[in-house]
Amino acid sequence: MVKKVVLAYSGGVDTSVCIPFLKNEYGIENVIAFAADLGQGDELDAIRDKALLAGASESLVGDLIQPFIKDFAFQAIRANALYEGRYPLSTALARPLIAKHLVDVARKLGADAVAHGCTGKGNDQVRFDLAIATLAPDLKVLTPAREWGMSREETIAYGEKYGISAPVSKKSPYSIDLNLLGRSVEAGPLEDPFVCPPEEVFDITSSIEEAPDQPEDILIGFEEGNPVSINGVSLDPVELMRKANLIAGIHGFGRIDMIENRVVGIKSREIYETPGLLLLIRAHQELESLTLPVDVIRTKQMLEIKWAELVYQGLWFSALKDAIDGFFDRTQNDVNGFVKIRLFKGNATIIGRKSNTSLYVSNMSTYGSDDNFKHNAAEGFIYIWGLPNRLWAMRKKQKNK
Structure with a gap:
């Protein structure tokens, strides 16, 4: 029986509704909200308060900006990381960091489980579940948004019963991270x-x-x-x-x-x-x-x-x-x-x-008078380099006679 859970909290519809849902449908007395400060601005005070209004027993905010950039973003830069050649993983890089601190908070506070508000269609559920399973395989992972079966409209209505205002409207229907x-x-x-x-x-x-x-x-x-x-x-x-x-x-x-x-x-x-x-x-x-x-x-x-x-x-x-x-x-x-x-x-x-460790050597690359490239070496190189191709062509020619 889970008595205390640490919820990865963003302040959005799904994670906000997770708080009363975990308490009322799962029967968990102690729901602790954990929000990560990843440099998203000054909205975190409001997010902390919103979690408490939704029924969280505690609402914590972790300052993760420095490790997010130094240990995650800089690794991605060194890796020239572009998913499908275009997306530089700005959202994906945050998830293992949040998962690590979610586990750390759970250990520190003696929680029986951790939870997140990811739906069954998204990538983040995979990122959180796999990271937590690797870091703390003994911790139970609760995923109410993947299990409650409510539509978006029903989720908003459920939250409104517990005083949770929906940030998404017909005027602004976007989901933003x-x-x-x-x-x-x-x-x-x-x-x-x-x-x-x-x-x-x-x-x-x-x-x-x-x-x-x-x-x-x-x-x-x-x-x-x-x-x-x-x-x-x-x-x-x-x-x-x-x-x-x-x-x-x-x-x-x-x-x-x-x-x-x-x-x-x-x-x-x-x-x-x-x-x-x-x-x-x-x-x-x-x-x-x-x-x-x-x-x-x-x-x-x-x-x-x-x-x-x-x-x-x-x-x-x-x-x-x-x-x-x-x-x-x-x-x-x-x-x-x-x-x-x-x-x-x-x-x-x-x-x-420019670089003091450059492999660009000007007197080898230049076409000017200080050119030190051995031009006469090219003929032998080309002969050896093209030999397999010539042998293949000769065999093909003989076969077609």
């Missing part, structure tokens, strides 16, 4: 993949029309694969992410509109705003092109696809991801230097790069 890495928006008119997203769904990026009419060049510095400065000013991870978001967002960079393949097998239309994270990944990719050997780059590119899939699919705490992390860590020792990017009207164009 926000943290320091960006915003994800879905539902409402966006469920028609042919409908152009109305400007009202965007909040942290300018439209092309409203973006500045003059370009802005910025310089991003890296040390061992981690971004450390913008325009020559050293910044801590959180300050740097905020600065990157601001600069890129002003110029309308970082909007993504995609059809995404969810873990549960369905496709969904997602709108993302990830200006800073996408900008830093692009800069990091460019610096790697200057500092890593070609075979390392090509091997890493294959592993980057798998890394992004693992994180998206909820396998942050997995043996394969841990092994890939080890490879990535080794590759980043020489990823040091600066990348210059021009921001203009939704675009981020690389216009320069």
Whole structure:
């Protein structure tokens, strides 16, 4: 019999309704709400109060901003992580961190179980369940929103019986997730993949029309694969992410509109705003092109696809991801230097790069008078390189006689 449960709480409809539902339908006396501060702004005081009004015995907020950027976002940057080549995992990266602290709170307070408000159609249920099962297989995981069988309208009505106001209205029908890495928006008119997203769904990026009419060049510095400065000013991870978001967002960079393949097998239309994270990944990719050997780059590119899939699919705490992390860590020792990017009207164009660990050797690449490349070595190289192809062609020709 569960007597005390720690609920991952966001302040939305489902997690708010989970509180009276756990108390009244599951018979749990002590429901503790845990909200994670991931840099989403000053709404957390209201979220804390809302949980108490909904019937939570305690309402806790954990400041997770620093580890979120340093230990999760920066890993994604070093991995050039783009799910399906486009989505930089701004929401997915938060879930294993929340799950870890959910477990920690449960252990500290002696809870019998943890709970979340994810539905049966989303990705987050997978991410939470797998993370918790890995970190604390003995803890029971309660998933009321996956089990109560209520429609959206019925869920809202259930909550209203216990004084829970619904944040979603006919005027604003969107489901929004926000943290320091960006915003994800879905539902409402966006469920028609042919409908152009109305400007009202965007909040942290300018439209092309409203973006500045003059370009802005910025310089991003890296040390061992981690971004450390913008325009020559050293910044801590959180300050740097905020600065990157601001600069890129002003110029309308970082909007993504995609059809995404969810873990549960369905496709969904997602709108993302990830200006800073996408900008830093692009800069990091460019610096790697200057500092890593070609075979390392090509091997890493294959592993980057798998890394992004693992994180998206909820396998942050997995043996394969841990092994890939080890490879990535080794590759980043020489990823040091600066990348210059021009921001203009939704675009981020690389216009320069330099590094003291660069593999670009000017007197080997130049066509000028100081060229040291051994041109006469090319003939023998080409002969050996093309030999298997010539032998294959000769055999094919003989066979066709």
